Amino acid sequence: MQKNKCFIFLLLLITGIAKAQTTVKQAPAGFDTFRSGISHGVIDTISYDSKTVRVTRRATVYLPPGFTKNKKYPVLYLLHGIGGDEFEWLNNGHPEIILDNLYADGKLEPMIVVLPNGRAMKEDRATGNIMAPDKVQAFADFEKDLLNDLVPFIQEKYPVYKDREHRALAGLSMGGGQSLNFGLGNPDIFAWVGGFSSAPNTRKPEELLPNPELAKRKLKLLWISCGDHDNLISFSQRTHDYFVKNNVPHIFYIEPGVHDFRVWKNDLYMFSQLLFKPVDVAKFNNDVTGGSK
Ligand code: FER
Numbered sequence: 001m002q003k004n005k006c007f008i009f010l011l012l013l014i015t016g017i018a019k020a021q022t023t024v025k026q027a028p029a030g031f032d033t034f035r036s037g038i039s040h041g042v043i044d045t046i047s048y049d050s051k052t053v054r055v056t057r058r059a060t061v062y063l064p065p066g067f068t069k070n071k072k073y074p075v076l077y078l079l080h081g082i083g084g085d086e087f088e089w090l091n092n093g094h095p096e097i098i099l100d101n102l103y104a105d106g107k108l109e110p111m112i113v114v115l116p117n118g119r120a121m122k123e124d125r126a127t128g129n130i131m132a133p134d135k136v137q138a139f140a141d142f143e144k145d146l147l148n149d150l151v152p153f154i155q156e157k158y159p160v161y162k163d164r165e166h167r168a169l170a171g172l173s174m175g176g177g178q179s180l181n182f183g184l185g186n187p188d189i190f191a192w193v194g195g196f197s198s199a200p201n202t203r204k205p206e207e208l209l210p211n212p213e214l215a216k217r218k219l220k221l222l223w224i225s226c227g228d229h230d231n232l233i234s235f236s237q238r239t240h241d242y243f244v245k246n247n248v249p250h251i252f253y254i255e256p257g258v259h260d261f262r263v264w265k266n267d268l269y270m271f272s273q274l275l276f277k278p279v280d281v282a283k284f285n286n287d288v289t290g291g292s293k
Contacts, residue, residue: 024255025288027098027269034097038104039065041096048153052145053120059086059150061158062096062113065103072159073112074276076192077146078268079171079178082139082199083126086117089172092261098269109276111168112158118175120145139174139201143182147189165220168275170194172264173232177201180224180239184209187218192275194223195236196267197259202235205242212246221279222250225267227257249281253288 044061064073078095080088089095095113102108117124121138129135155162169190171179176198183193185208195202202208209215215222222243226236233254240252253270257263274284 023290024253025290026255027266031101031269032094032098032265033101035101035104038100040100041065041103042067043090043096046153046157048149050120050145050149052141052149053122053124055122057117057120057124057145057149059117060090060115061154062099062115063158064108064110064112065100066110067112069159071110072161073110074166074168075154075158075160076111076113076168076170076272076275077150078113078115079118079169079175080115081171081173081175082136083130084175085119085124085126086115088126089115093265093268095265095268098265099272102269102273107273111272111276112154112160114150114154116142116146116150118142118171118178136201139178140181142178143185146182147186151189164189164191164218166191166276168192168194168221170196170223170271172196172267173199173259174201177203177235180208184215184222187214191218191220193219193221194267194271195225195239196264196271197226197230197232198224198235198239199232200235202239205239208239209242209246209248212243212248215248219249221274222248223253223271223274224250225253225255225263225271227259227263228254229257230259230263232259251281251284 042063046059046061047056050057119138120142167190169179169183176195179193180195180198181203183190224236224240226233243250
């Protein structure tokens with residue numbers, strides 16, 4: 001009898017754990033499958049003069065379905081990882097398919113997505129030793145290129161809003177670290193900030209956000225996500241812990257997965273739907289966990 005009780009208890013415990021690990025809501029099947037019967041956005045390739053790097057630099061841009069010069073759009077700057085460039089998201093994540101589908105389902109606020117090259121140096125291809133100190137440094141140097149060269153260029157070329165509340169910054173891994181570093185470091189420029197599986201380039205929490213009150217006042221959305229089996233999860237976790245300690249409202253979204261595009265595509269699906277509309281962090285948490293956290 002005693003044995004039976006013990007067995008049932010263990011069974012319940014194991015089912016409970018298994019359930020807790022799988023209950024986090026993710027993108028539905030087909031979210032990243034091309035649909036032919038819907039409107040599609042357009043991908044542009046742009047070149048801009050960088051005073052920071054003293055060369056002409058390239059970026060790609062996704063314009064939403066139905067894009068028109070007669071309207072104004074908010075902008076999401078979406079950054080790549082250490083092995084990537086301005087084509088990494090397009091080649092591996094196909095954000096244009098994910099976003100086209102979300103537009104077709106009426107789930108997205110129209111926005112322009114800019115996919116920069118976040119390695120701000122003359123030779124900015126992901127070749128040779130991608131971990132070389134000068135290449136890693138170039139990811140930090142991108143802050144100036146982004147703020148002083150790319151953002152002004154985008155604002156000149158496209159019909160976009162120019163205030164912080166219409167500007168978002170997010171990225172994966174190295175790009176996640178950049179987004180948290182630059183986004184939280186420039187609260188007058190970005191009101192929407194997201195780090196997907198952020199890398200060790202993410203500043204230590206106390207340096208990242210020395211003044212939590214400022215973030216509380218100014219940020220519309222602060223997002224941290226990571227796969228539960230990602231070796232870099234400690235960088236997201238320590239940032240989350242600091243935000244909790246300092247009562248900084250944010251979303252901490254841990255999903256099944258490792259350090260790969262399956263996770264980042266899902267992040268883009270979840271994160272993009274929150275942009276440029278009122279965000280209810282408690283509701284998001286309830287929705288993704290089904291209220292069973
Ligand atoms: C590191 C481990 C991973 C690091 C960067 C990364 C700069 C970035 C990974 C990625 O962008 O996917 O130690 O140091």
